[in-house]
Amino acid sequence: MVNTFLEAVKARRTYYGIGKAVSVADERIQAVVEEALLHTPSAFNSQSARVILLLGKEHDALWALTKETLRKLVPADKFAPTEEKINSFQAGYGTVLFFEDQSVVEGLQAQFPLYKDHFPLWSNHSSGMLQFVVWTALEQEGLGASLQHYAPLIDEGVQQKWGVPKSWKLIAQMPFGQPTAEPGEKTFNPIEERFKVHRS
Numbered sequence: 306m307v308n309t310f311l312e313a314v315k316a317r318r319t320y321y322g323i324g325k326a327v328s329v330a331d332e333r334i335q336a337v338v339e340e341a342l343l344h345t346p347s348a349f350n351s352q353s354a355r356v357i358l359l360l361g362k363e364h365d366a367l368w369a370l371t372k373e374t375l376r377k378l379v380p381a382d383k384f385a386p387t388e389e390k391i392n393s394f395q396a397g398y399g400t401v402l403f404f405e406d407q408s409v410v411e412g413l414q415a416q417f418p419l420y421k422d423h424f425p426l427w428s429n430h431s432s433g434m435l436q437f438v439v440w441t442a443l444e445q446e447g448l449g450a451s452l453q454h455y456a457p458l459i460d461e462g463v464q465q466k467w468g469v470p471k472s473w474k475l476i477a478q479m480p481f482g483q484p485t486a487e488p489g490e491k492t493f494n495p496i497e498e499r500f501k502v503h504r505s
Contacts, residue, residue: 313441313444316441316444316445318444318449318491319450319451319452319488319489320449320450320451320481320484321393321451321486321488322484322485322486322487323394323397323398323448323449323481323482323483323484323485324398324482324483324484324485325396325398325483326483327398327482327483328483329446329448331360333446334358335358337439337443338356338358338401338439338442341438341439341442342356344438345431345434345435346431347428347431348424348427348430349413349417349427351409351413351424351427351428351431352409353405353406353410353428353431354403354404354406354432355403355404355405355406356401356435356439357402357467357469358399358400358402359399359400359401360399361398361399363467364395364397364400364480365395366466367400367402367459367463367466368392368395368480370459370462370463371455371459372392372395374459374462375387375391375455375458376388394453394478394480395480396482397480397481397482398448398481398482398483399480399481400479400480401478401479401481402463402477402479403432403435403436403439403476403478403479404469404473404474404475404476405428405429405431405432405473405474405476406472406474407472407474408472410424410428429476432476432477436452436476436477436479443479443481447484448481448483449481449484450479450481451479451481452478453477453478454477454478455478456474456475456477456478457475459475460474463475
């Protein structure tokens with residue numbers, strides 16, 4: 306019997322070569338991200354995750370903003386590789402922005418002081434699960450994606466451009482599009498060094 310979930314997990318890859326000629330409707334992409342957001346678990350059922358889906362020109366605007374932000378920080382004579390990388394993300398069709406609402410996290414810290422130090426960590430756990438679910442779901446739709454981290458460098462620009470509440474902390478960015486190049490080789494460290502079983 307084939308475990309379709311594990312098959313989907315194995316199929317998920319990092320695609321750096323992506324393009325705009327996608328065959329998946331915007332409405333379908335939106336539905337996939339919505340379903341992932343609704344059904345990914347969170348600590349104490351906090352549902353602290355927040356998502357913004359940028360498509361078309363809005364996606365392009367994000368990576369233009371990122372490029373100009375980095376241009377101010379990276380020496381001009383060393384900027385070409387950075388620009389090339391950002392251009393590869395901008396070449397895609399859309400980006401999923403992942404946030405965690407810090408007002409929810411802080412509310413839980415106040416409500417359950419015994420676990421105060423753990424809630425930010427658990428919030429990140431929840432975000433990581435959501436990122437993986439969205440990534441795998443997009444792959445199932447025939448879209449290639451990668452996971453990027455340009456926060457906190459672009460936080461202020463993103464907040465201003467898309468009216469993001471200040472309590473939303475930007476965690477990651479996931480550019481996606483039609484795959485235009487094969488992903489790199491997937492390699493694995495020995496499973497024996499990473500996994501142990503104890504039975505009696």
